[in-house]
Amino acid sequence: MDPSHATTGPVSHREPPRRLGQPNLGFGIGLRGAHFDTLWDHAESFDFLEILSENFMAFGGKPRAMLERAAATFPIVLHGVSLSIGGVAPPDEGYLRELFALIRAVRAPWFSDHLCFSSNFGVEYHDLLPLPFTEEAIELVAGRARELQERAGVPFLLENPSYYMRYADSALDEATFLREIVERADCGLLLDVNNVWVNACNHGYDPRAFIEALPLERVVQIHMAGHLVLPDVVIDTHGAPVIDEVLDLYAFTIARTGPVTTLLEWDHDIPTIEVMAAETDKIRAAAARGAEQGAASWRP
Numbered sequence: 685m686d687p688s689h690a691t692t693g694p695v696s697h698r699e700p701p702r703r704l705g706q707p708n709l710g711f712g713i714g715l716r717g718a719h720f721d722t723l724w725d726h727a728e729s730f731d732f733l734e735i736l737s738e739n740f741m742a743f744g745g746k747p748r749a750m751l752e753r754a755a756a757t758f759p760i761v762l763h764g765v766s767l768s769i770g771g772v773a774p775p776d777e778g779y780l781r782e783l784f785a786l787i788r789a790v791r792a793p794w795f796s797d798h799l800c801f802s803s804n805f806g807v808e809y810h811d812l813l814p815l816p817f818t819e820e821a822i823e824l825v826a827g828r829a830r831e832l833q834e835r836a837g838v839p840f841l842l843e844n845p846s847y848y849m850r851y852a853d854s855a856l857d858e859a860t861f862l863r864e865i866v867e868r869a870d871c872g873l874l875l876d877v878n879n880v881w882v883n884a885c886n887h888g889y890d891p892r893a894f895i896e897a898l899p900l901e902r903v904v905q906i907h908m909a910g911h912l913v914l915p916d917v918v919i920d921t922h923g924a925p926v927i928d929e930v931l932d933l934y935a936f937t938i939a940r941t942g943p944v945t946t947l948l949e950w951d952h953d954i955p956t957i958e959v960m961a962a963e964t965d966k967i968r969a970a971a972a973r974g975a976e977q978g979a980a981s982w983r984p
């Protein structure tokens with residue numbers, strides 16, 4: 685199926701989206717070692733930074749010094765890859781202690797991780813593994829997300845992951861699964877638009893219909909990224925420019941949500957800060973297109 689297939693027009697909202705009371709931080713990038721020395725000459729190109737939580741936990745030296753400088757200059761949001769919220773074993777308490785300390789240290793307005801499992805009982809799988817779309821998984825993750833958010837004292841966002849296998853016992857569709865979790869947890873959604881595109885290509889669904897089925901009023905942040913197209917599969921690599929079709933899907937999303945904090949993710953073959961700024965400008969332009977298209981429906 686061609687995932688660029690267009691569907692209906694913008695959805696009307698009778699009231700402005702809540703976004704868990706959080707502000708639109710604008711357009712940002714991840715704080716990466718590759719840019720520690722060059723970011724400062726282009727600081728005006730970015731409105732906020734995201735950090736990979738695990739990169740700064742319990743580290744001192746230059747990374748910590750850069751983080752402190754960044755936190756004095758930009759709003760910082762946290763994004764993790766090791767929470768394993770869907771694992772059989774609960775999240776590690778030592779990990780949570782360090783995570784909460786980092787949230788406080790940079791005064792993060794929110795933090796996020798993936799709807800997946802990545803470890804169990806101390807065994808790391810080094811991958812973000814999908815969950816079955818079942819009532820049992822909803823109950824498990826929603827309960828943990830609710831508790832996590834309460835303990836952290838700031839909103840928690842769950843990200844829709846890319847996934848390359850499906851479970852035979854998934855009883856629900858993915859959008860319903862996501863919706864039920866974030867609504868029962870009363871947490872936010874980090875909508876990765878590239879992941880939607882990648883999954884739509886690999887699993888044969890319409891990405892626009894999928895986005896329209898999500899609880900868009902809970903989207904507090906958006907991720908944009910590049911991917912790799914292989915003969916039999918599309919891989920979410922975060923190692924290439926965002927393609928035009930994903931920019932169009934993002935504009936389609938913004939037409940339905942209004943402006944949302946948006947991050948360009950780039951984790952492999954990281955380009956210069958000048959390229960990051962130029963790619964961020966493409967995302968700004970797509971957001972402006974989407975906002976123009978949707979302004980009549982989401983404006984209060």
Ligand SMILES: [Fe+2]
Pocket residue numbers: 843876907949
């Ligand atoms: Fe992402």
